[in-house]
Amino acid sequence: MTFIYPLSSKAYRLPDGPVAIQFSGGRTSGYMLWHILDAHEGQLPADAHVLFQNTGREMPETLAFVEECADRWNVPITWVEFDREDGFCVVGPGTNRPASTHGEPFEALRDLRGFLPNRVARFCTQELKVRPSKKWMLWAGYPRWTSAIGFRADEKSRVISRRAQKSKERWTCTFPLFEAGVTRRHVATWWAGQPFDLNLPTVSGKTPLGNCDGCFLKSEKARAFLARYYPDRARWWAEMEGRTGGSFHKDITWDQLIAFAEAQSDWVFDAECDALCDADFGGCHD
Ligand code: SF4
Structure with a gap:
């Protein structure tokens, strides 16, 4: 099969106004971030912010990768965590609060809810990732914004489903990788040519140790x-x-x-x- 690299795309140009670029700490969202930076001559607009949500169950390699992307690409990445008192806190590099590495935010959420998340009641994504980002954007003074999400072209159903949701939230979503026609294969090929990478194994194109290490959604x-x-x-x-x-x-x-x-x-x-x-x-x- 002929491998076709996606054409350079306007998809990476951010819309006017505040943007939250969601960076999960994986290769796909890293690819998206680099290409967004490239489309802006290496400098994000002042009201565009890269947010990484730490649940405390990411592998140390993921945290190192997030830090390395920020350092090598010279882009600030804000690490946010769920905090029971304030809804969110900012942690990690450049702050005086170390990032949780033993599942503390996850455990605090379990204490609050009194039961475990599962495939039916998947409240951890919302509470540990979506809401801390939202709280940070509000704290930064943005009443509404665009959220850049790294769904790829081979994840069409996720994009369709997200677009179909009647959001009452403060943001609208944009999917640069989907718009640019980027698939899992493009991401893997691009990373293979980079001077650094996420130091976690890839199995059948996936990163089984990405995100929360024992996530119940994993196989x-x-x-x-x-x-x-x-x-x-x-x-x-x-x-x-x-x-x-x-x-x-x-x-x-x-x-x-x-x-x-x-x-x-x-x-x-x-x-x-x-x-x-x-x-x-x-x-x-x-
Ligand atoms: S990776 Fe899994 S366990 Fe972690 S927040 Fe997302 S759904 Fe929950």
């Missing part, structure tokens, strides 16, 4: 991989279930998954092996 295989090779990180999810008295999945608890993963041979986790379900369910964007 059984991705979660079992975490249990097998990062047991300490997997145990955090098991402890959350133990303390709450529930589980993230109706079919299997993290204690069961950890026990299962410990008993398997390494080949079970190979990309080619289909002994474990590898279907994921969308979720927070990479």
Whole structure:
């Protein structure tokens, strides 16, 4: 198959007015950020802001990648976290508040709600990611804005579904990668030519350790991989279930998954092996 690189596109030019560029800490949103910067001669408009929402369950490699993008591309990236008192707080590089790395915002949200998020009640995206960004934009003085989201051209259904939502929110969405015709393959090829990268493995074009490490939207295989090779990180999810008295999945608890993963041979986790379900369910964007 011939590989066609997307033509340079006006899609990366930001609209007039305030913009929140959503950066999840993955390769796709990193690609989007670089191309937006490129379309603005390396300098974002004063009212365009890059926001990274830290849940406390991102891998250390993700946090290092976010910092490296900011440093290498000379673009400020604001790290926001859920805070029970104020709704959000600003953390990480350039602040006097270290970013959470042990799931503290996630746990604070669980304490507030009293139960665990799951595939049906997925309130963590809203509370840990969407709302802290919104609160930050309001705090920065913007009553309304545009939100730049890194949905790709191969994620048409997500774009259609988002566009169909009758938003009562303060922002409208723009999808530069979708407009530019960028697919997962374009993103991977572009990163392969860069002097740095997200230092997490890619499996079948996906980053199973991206976003929250044990996200319940990830496939059984991705979660079992975490249990097998990062047991300490997997145990955090098991402890959350133990303390709450529930589980993230109706079919299997993290204690069961950890026990299962410990008993398997390494080949079970190979990309080619289909002994474990590898279907994921969308979720927070990479
Ligand atoms: S990555 Fe998963 S667990 Fe984390 S906030 Fe998003 S949906 Fe929730």
